[in-house]
Amino acid sequence: MRVKLSTLFLFLFFVAQVDAQITVTEEDYARAEATLGTTTRGMVYHTSIQPNWLEDDRFWYL
Numbered sequence: 001m002r003v004k005l006s007t008l009f010l011f012l013f014f015v016a017q018v019d020a021q022i023t024v025t026e027e028d029y030a031r032a033e034a035t036l037g038t039t040t041r042g043m044v045y046h047t048s049i050q051p052n053w054l055e056d057d058r059f060w061y062l
Helices: 002-020 026-040
Strands: 051-053 059-061
Touching: none
Parallel strands: none
Antiparallel strands: 051 059
């Protein structure tokens, strides 16, 4: 009985997780992208980097 009960709880947990996920639309991404620059402009410094690629597919940056 203990194994069956724990299996049932595990199954219900995963079912609840699937239902809890929210579908994000392209409109949601567009709205977030439109406001991202204006809201983070004063909080993020030195955002431009200059990658320097090495021969073995690694890079370093300034």
